[in-house]
Amino acid sequence: xxxxxxxxxxxxxxxxxGVSIMTVxxxxxxxxxxxxxxxxxxxxxxxTAKRLNYRPNLVARQLAGxxxxxxxxxxxxxxxxxxxxxxxxIEQSATENGFRIQIGLVHDSMESIKKYIxxxxxxxxxxxxxxxxxxxxxxxxxxxxFKIFRNVVFVEEPKNFPKASFVSADFDFVFQKSIExxxxxxxxxxxxxxxxxxxxxxxxxxxxxxxxxxxNFIVDIARLDRxxxxxxxxxxVLPLEPDALVxxxxxxxxxxxRVLKEKGLKIPDxxxxxxxxxxxxxxxxxxxxxxxxxxxxxxxxxAVEIIVENSKIPENEKLKQYxxxxxxxxxxRESCSPVTIKKxxxx
Amino acid sequence: xxxxxxxxxxxxxxxxxGVSIMTVxxxxxxxxxxxxxxxxxxxxxxxTAKRLNYRPNLVARQLAGxxxxxxxxxxxxxxxxxxxxxxxxIEQSATENGFRIQIGLVHDSMESIKKYIxxxxxxxxxxxxxxxxxxxxxxxxxxxxFKIFRNVVFVEEPKNFPKASFVSADFDFVFQKSIExxxxxxxxxxxxxxxxxxxxxxxxxxxxxxxxxxxNFIVDIARLDRxxxxxxxxxxVLPLEPDALVxxxxxxxxxxxRVLKEKGLKIPDxxxxxxxxxxxxxxxxxxxxxxxxxxxxxxxxxAVEIIVENSKIPENEKLKQYxxxxxxxxxxRESCSPVTIKKxxxx
DNA sequence: CTGAAAGCGCTTACAG
DNA sequence: CTGAAAGCGCTTACAG
Numbered sequence: 077x078x079x080x081x082x083x084x085x086x087x088x089x090x091x092x093x094g095v096s097i098m099t100v101x102x103x104x105x106x107x108x109x110x111x112x113x114x115x116x117x118x119x120x121x122x123x124t125a126k127r128l129n130y131r132p133n134l135v136a137r138q139l140a141g142x143x144x145x146x147x148x149x150x151x152x153x154x155x156x157x158x159x160x161x162x163x164x165x166i167e168q169s170a171t172e173n174g175f176r177i178q179i180g181l182v183h184d185s186m187e188s189i190k191k192y193i194x195x196x197x198x199x200x201x202x203x204x205x206x207x208x209x210x211x212x213x214x215x216x217x218x219x220x221x222f223k224i225f226r227n228v229v230f231v232e233e234p235k236n237f238p239k240a241s242f243v244s245a246d247f248d249f250v251f252q253k254s255i256e257x258x259x260x261x262x263x264x265x266x267x268x269x270x271x272x273x274x275x276x277x278x279x280x281x282x283x284x285x286x287x288x289x290x291x292n293f294i295v296d297i298a299r300l301d302r303x304x305x306x307x308x309x310x311x312x313v314l315p316l317e318p319d320a321l322v323x324x325x326x327x328x329x330x331x332x333x334r335v336l337k338e339k340g341l342k343i344p345d346x347x348x349x350x351x352x353x354x355x356x357x358x359x360x361x362x363x364x365x366x367x368x369x370x371x372x373x374x375x376x377x378x379a380v381e382i383i384v385e386n387s388k389i390p391e392n393e394k395l396k397q398y399x400x401x402x403x404x405x406x407x408x409r410e411s412c413s414p415v416t417i418k419k420x421x422x423x
Numbered sequence: 424x425x426x427x428x429x430x431x432x433x434x435x436x437x438x439x440x441g442v443s444i445m446t447v448x449x450x451x452x453x454x455x456x457x458x459x460x461x462x463x464x465x466x467x468x469x470x471t472a473k474r475l476n477y478r479p480n481l482v483a484r485q486l487a488g489x490x491x492x493x494x495x496x497x498x499x500x501x502x503x504x505x506x507x508x509x510x511x512x513i514e515q516s517a518t519e520n521g522f523r524i525q526i527g528l529v530h531d532s533m534e535s536i537k538k539y540i541x542x543x544x545x546x547x548x549x550x551x552x553x554x555x556x557x558x559x560x561x562x563x564x565x566x567x568x569f570k571i572f573r574n575v576v577f578v579e580e581p582k583n584f585p586k587a588s589f590v591s592a593d594f595d596f597v598f599q600k601s602i603e604x605x606x607x608x609x610x611x612x613x614x615x616x617x618x619x620x621x622x623x624x625x626x627x628x629x630x631x632x633x634x635x636x637x638x639n640f641i642v643d644i645a646r647l648d649r650x651x652x653x654x655x656x657x658x659x660v661l662p663l664e665p666d667a668l669v670x671x672x673x674x675x676x677x678x679x680x681r682v683l684k685e686k687g688l689k690i691p692d693x694x695x696x697x698x699x700x701x702x703x704x705x706x707x708x709x710x711x712x713x714x715x716x717x718x719x720x721x722x723x724x725x726a727v728e729i730i731v732e733n734s735k736i737p738e739n740e741k742l743k744q745y746x747x748x749x750x751x752x753x754x755x756r757e758s759c760s761p762v763t764i765k766k767x768x769x770x
Numbered sequence: 771c772t773g774a775a776a777g778c779g780c781t782t783a784c785a786g
Numbered sequence: 787c788t789g790a791a792a793g794c795g796c797t798t799a800c801a802g
Binding site: 487 | 787788794795796
Binding site: 433444480484488489 | 778779780781782
């Protein structure tokens, strides 16, 4: 019977076997260097540790100088549904590489980000994956906060921080391809709503095909995840007489379909809909949603791999900078179709 | 300029001000007991700490005896989409109560659960919320593993572990109500697929209304989140001539609608569909999905509150056991309708 | 092959 | 009001 805290420690094993703490520590945590304990002793130690159900005190171990193997993840709780996919993949890759993850769920405030940064720093975590730096208001400030960590990878390119490593979806490229796809289908009034900075890309696609562009095609809208918001959005957008609508997610696309149908419009015959972020479920819908498919698993995997690679570099050397774009793909399904000729078109 | 590690510590502040480490520690971490430092000194210490950007070493602090304020969360990476909601609420409630969370993402193996249990124990975490104990194969083993932690709350009732605290959706009650609702609409061949143990509840509902029950109405099926799975499921179920289908999520429901429509069946005219787990998106679908709505935010909030309450109890006293069921609600929408009389019905 | 010493950064008693 | 001592459980040199 131990006293108050029944946690058994190295010294318990040591006294039980009549050896020193050192010996026990050596056996349970062999260094790369030569094996320094006789097999006989080692076997006894291992057996006793198991029998006593010894669990190392990670706190003491870390304070004594062992570096931890934690990757701190900062993720935005408001972000798209996809973080389930991303987190799952990060966890898996991390585990495969002998790392564990610690997740900081962050809200829309700088405060909560700072809180987790302090926490991570306080626990001596040096490896960080940041996925919470796209708030429009703070996007330039946030990345700077991470300078105190040695080994940081951003998922999506951070603004105003040229020396950072990041992995990003190849958004701009696939977005332009998507607009061109709609143009090729005959659409000329492609209205986009997005929180990203897409105006130039949209315009570039028009220019490349030689069509007239109108800045009103870009609509700044926050959320399309509830009936009322979507109704308001559709009402505000219909006067533009769009022949195609580009929205931020399959969820938004499905809502728009629902509202447009209520207004007597057929999808895709009267208006095409394209989502810039695919869901599994977009395929179950009628019409199935044409959508951009980001390779989030690849993105997550690369982020971890970069962390792992850089974590191997000795403390006195510089880390390598990685800037990678992972190709995305337009999945063509039913919600976009060739335009049918109507009166008053901008051909 | 500090040497290798630029992290500044209590002793740096102490030497700079010519006071002892103790004094600095006292100021930066006042105990409940009397204020023991002069205001003048305290002000100087606070100022210097801020100027030097001092971040306490949480690892050292914990080893020296301070208990941490971490809630460890074990969550199943395969679980339903709802963990985003749950986690967000847990994080928020925890923050409000001065706790932080550490998430362990677990896969379908006992190994990954054990890994996180070791980790949490190694870091001296005593507060745990477990949401990964519903694997059919391990559901009786898993809860036992958590005995080493002082303060554990399970989300959903654990099997074979009568002394545990838990918060659970009131699944059984609302499920029976849902079946009764379908029976009241005239359905008699209500086929349910679920990984939960629903057979008895289903039967009870039939019995209560005095209708004949058939055990074939219960179908054991794992996943309905891809076209092929759903097609197979529908093909296997159609010979039972169901007039209503109860599936595990809106996602599954939407897939079933799609496949059933392909087969020329109309929803809800030919067959009603009810989902036992609501999504925001079920409302955008046509038909909008009738679904059970769990109050996951309440569940999450209560789980944290219980942890917080129990964490205040001194080490030598017993914790209080909480067993709470949070009411769920059937949201009636379009996918279930009164049955239309057809030949060969089991009236 | 094995052990005694020193120390990680902090806190908790206790003594001035 | 302030400080010197001891210790948390472990690891990293170093010495036998």
